[in-house]
Amino acid sequence: MSHTSHIAVIGTGPAGLSAAEALSSRGYAVSVFDQMPSAGRKFLLAGRSGLNLTHNEPLEKFLDRYGAQRDWLEFAIRAYPPEALRSWAEGLGQACLTGTSGRVFPTVMKASPLLRAWLARLRAKGVLFEMQHRWIGWDEDDLLVFETPQGPKHIKAAATILALGGASWARMGSDGRWTKTLPESEVAPFKPSNCGFRTDLGQEFQERHQGDVLHSVNAAFEGAQARGDITITHEGIEGGPIYTLSPPLRDAVLKDGEACVTLDLRPALSEGELTERIAKIRPRESLSNKLRKIGLSAVARAVLHGSLPTVQKPENLAHAIKNVHLRLIGIETVERAISSAGGLRRSALDDCFMLRSRPGVFAAGEMLDWEAPTGGYLLQACFATGVAAALGVESWLTRNAT
Numbered sequence: 295m296s297h298t299s300h301i302a303v304i305g306t307g308p309a310g311l312s313a314a315e316a317l318s319s320r321g322y323a324v325s326v327f328d329q330m331p332s333a334g335r336k337f338l339l340a341g342r343s344g345l346n347l348t349h350n351e352p353l354e355k356f357l358d359r360y361g362a363q364r365d366w367l368e369f370a371i372r373a374y375p376p377e378a379l380r381s382w383a384e385g386l387g388q389a390c391l392t393g394t395s396g397r398v399f400p401t402v403m404k405a406s407p408l409l410r411a412w413l414a415r416l417r418a419k420g421v422l423f424e425m426q427h428r429w430i431g432w433d434e435d436d437l438l439v440f441e442t443p444q445g446p447k448h449i450k451a452a453a454t455i456l457a458l459g460g461a462s463w464a465r466m467g468s469d470g471r472w473t474k475t476l477p478e479s480e481v482a483p484f485k486p487s488n489c490g491f492r493t494d495l496g497q498e499f500q501e502r503h504q505g506d507v508l509h510s511v512n513a514a515f516e517g518a519q520a521r522g523d524i525t526i527t528h529e530g531i532e533g534g535p536i537y538t539l540s541p542p543l544r545d546a547v548l549k550d551g552e553a554c555v556t557l558d559l560r561p562a563l564s565e566g567e568l569t570e571r572i573a574k575i576r577p578r579e580s581l582s583n584k585l586r587k588i589g590l591s592a593v594a595r596a597v598l599h600g601s602l603p604t605v606q607k608p609e610n611l612a613h614a615i616k617n618v619h620l621r622l623i624g625i626e627t628v629e630r631a632i633s634s635a636g637g638l639r640r641s642a643l644d645d646c647f648m649l650r651s652r653p654g655v656f657a658a659g660e661m662l663d664w665e666a667p668t669g670g671y672l673l674q675a676c677f678a679t680g681v682a683a684a685l686g687v688e689s690w691l692t693r694n695a696t
């Protein structure tokens with residue numbers, strides 16, 4: 295069935311494009327706008343590190359990754375679950391694989407072929423793309439106003455979906471400037487999420503070890519823990535386990551100025567097993583050799599340095615190796631974070647993601663105030679809320695036509 299209503303989708307990230315696809319499949323005339331010269335720039339950037347589309351784990355566990363916002367996103371994700379996202383990618387000719395950790399990637403491990411095929415399919419369905427159109431709000435007649443290279447444009451839409459992204463990596467287009475367009479009370483300030491932290495390990499350590507990786511370590515903070523690789527950066531640390539723990543670590547650093555994360559440098563061995571291994575090494579070996587012989591890399595030995603016990607009995611060393619206390623004294627800026635927390639508050643939207651203050655205007659994706667760890671949970675929620683907002687548009691238009 296085709297409709298005469300013209301729908302505007304603003305933002306060509308995964309949330310906007312999935313909304314556009316759902317609407318055009320239902321016969322709506324859709325125009326997609328973006329301030330950048332080309333579509334899906336952050337999606338392409340995400341593809342540079344493998345494009346982790348979603349995660350193959352039981353749905354209950356999957357939904358728990360959204361923490362306090364689980365019940366907000368749940369209906370959208372149940373309606374568009376991980377299998378739907380995977381078959382969508384496969385429908386665009388991109389076979390997917392599930393890694394050992396359960397993460398789902400396109401086998402080519404990048405986003406460009408997927409985005410190319412997606413844009414071609416959208417164009418074939420009649421979706422119009424208007425690039426270099428920066429949305430700046432509404433005029434007195436409620437028309438959408440865009441800044442374009444040709445000057446301001448005013449556009450009428452029967453319904454609008456805002457999919458403007460969060461505030462990390464502003465140069466990809468998601469600059470968060472849209473927050474100025476909406477009432478302040480409806481928007482929670484942006485904070486970095488899935489971000490790195492500054493440590494107190496000192497400039498000399500950072501410079502010497504920048505780029506080095508602590509492989510397969512366990513990080514713990516306030517009862518939560520995550521395992522994986524941690525990379526030393528110019529000023530601190532970053533990587534999977536730190537990203538996973540980033541919401542509570544960030545909130546602690548914001549509140550107290552610091553947070554202490556505990557690292558287990560040999561999580562595959564229990565403290566008893568590690569003690570036994572150390573005890574078997576000849577006592578006359580230097581400490582450095584002992585640590586090397588139990589598999590600690592140069593960077594792991596350097597991180598351990600500040601936590602070494604004064605009496606270096608095997609059990610003391612084993613305990614220290616499994617309990618390195620690392621002080622985090624600053625947070626990476628939102629600009630460099632993988633994602634952002636904050637954005638349009640849940641209270642500003644109804645159950646269909648429509649703005650309570652602006653009937654007919656919906657929102658989707660990372661611009662909504664939720665956060666989740668990396669692992670495919672970000673993209674999954676962007677796609678799912680894009681589709682949910684599109685369905686919201688359809689039911690709102692249907693209700694208003696009668």
Ligand SMILES: Cc1cc2nc3c(=O)[nH]c(=O)nc-3n(C[C@H](O)[C@H](O)[C@H](O)COP(=O)(O)OP(=O)(O)OC[C@H]3O[C@@H](n4cnc5c(N)ncnc54)[C@H](O)[C@@H]3O)c2cc1C
Nearest residue numbers: 305307308309329340346429458459467468659660672673
């Ligand atoms: C380095 C990196 C790696 C990542 N890897 C992964 C990963 O592997 N898996 C995963 O799940 N997630 C990953 N992410 C996160 C993921 O890319 C984002 O969560 C996702 O792109 C957000 O989608 P979105 O559609 O909500 O917004 P975006 O993709 O940010 O798109 C928003 C769009 O809105 C446009 N826009 C903004 N304001 C305006 C305006 N005023 N007028 C017009 N247009 C505007 C922007 O130009 C942009 O194109 C990664 C992110 C980064 C930075």
